[in-house]
Amino acid sequence: MEDLTPREIVKHLDNYIIGQNKAKKAVAIALRNRWRRRRLPSELRDEVLPKNIIMIGPTGVGKTEIARRLAKLVKAPFVKVEASKFTEVGYVGRDVESMVRDLTEIAISMVKKEHTDRVYEKAKYLAEERVIDLLLPPRSRKRDVEAKEEYKKTREKFREKLRRGDLDSRMVEIDVKEKVMPFGIVSNIGLEEMEINLKEMLGNLLPEKMKRKKVKVSDALVMLTEEEANKLIDMDKIVKEAIERTEQSGILFIDEIDKIASRGSGVGPDVSREGVQR
Structure with missing residues (x-):
């Protein structure tokens, strides 16, 4: 990651995704900013938080693939979740904290495989x-x-x-x-x-x-x-490294966010037919 400039990251993504230049540039700059953040002193690092990126487009244009390829490039844990699963009609949706837990479990599997390959x-x-x-x-x-x-x-x-x-x-x-x-x-x-x-x-x-x-x-x-x-292998060391990787470079992709975005004001008879978020 240290040797990759935004231009090189975009060039790598061009091998897998056609077009979407603005999205590629945005994620490449965001990735480089994460690298800059990790070089800051610990007391300043918590003050500089990574920004969220909203990618809008029809199905199949490469939104998920951009995030997936980016995560694979820098060996970052990646998980894709559907927003509608957390606010489903009829019962309380899943706990939103499970997103981070799933991301951490993937990071542990990644780090464990790396350590296993070494031995x-x-x-x-x-x-x-x-x-x-x-x-x-x-x-x-x-x-x-x-x-x-x-x-x-x-x-x-x-x-x-x-x-x-x-x-x-x-x-x-x-x-x-x-x-x-x-x-x-x-x-x-x-x-x-x-x-x-x-x-x-x-x-x-x-x-x-x-x-x-x-x-x-x-x-x-x-x-x-x-x-x-x-x-x-040392599992304690693996878990510690996985948690740090999740915090510093984890990529959480939330899909179908448009399906839970409400156009109304939140009052009226339609409220009872909307999902409940935990």
């Missing part, structure tokens, strides 16, 4: 070691030097076969962690937010049960690589 090679090597242990169980420690060297060579041969895919169809038994839900959470109209919050609160408190499964070597390698990667 992927090491995690894959550790997973290979575990699979080889299953295929070629370690022998007794009381062996001579020649036997140890022979065992080491055999393991390397198994590793080569494993990487070539020669052992993919063989079956192995591995222990898989699964969380046990002590009771069911029933969803109901108006309680969907409570359901999400309960699952989030209980997610880390639920007991983990080890279940032994018989799977193919190829599947075991994927599952064990993911397990080893989760051991190598």
Whole structure:
């Protein structure tokens, strides 16, 4: 982001969206202003808040695509929500704070993937070691030097076969962690937010049960690589970085804002047929 000028950002967007030069210029300048804001001292940063941008146009001209491509360019969390979902007729709409929560969850997934990619090679090597242990169980420690060297060579041969895919169809038994839900959470109209919050609160408190499964070597390698990667990354650091990224560079795209914009004065019989916002 530091190397991108508004002109370069517009040029990048030109590769995906036809026309809409004013919109491209507006979002490019807004993005550059965010970069300038991040360089301010912390005591001044809170005084300079990013502005909202209203893009008006018919369906299919590229409003959503501009925001989506911009977020992808700078690796910023992006979420699109429909304004009508928060003021639906007949019942109280969704909690507006869920927009930011959804944006934060996307940021956590993004940052976690980045951290996982950094440790992927090491995690894959550790997973290979575990699979080889299953295929070629370690022998007794009381062996001579020649036997140890022979065992080491055999393991390397198994590793080569494993990487070539020669052992993919063989079956192995591995222990898989699964969380046990002590009771069911029933969803109901108006309680969907409570359901999400309960699952989030209980997610880390639920007991983990080890279940032994018989799977193919190829599947075991994927599952064990993911397990080893989760051991190598620091979730506290990931969450902290994700929250900062949401605050500083998150893009929240609110669609269908025109459908909730009222033309009247808010009085009269038509008020009862309008949605209620929480």
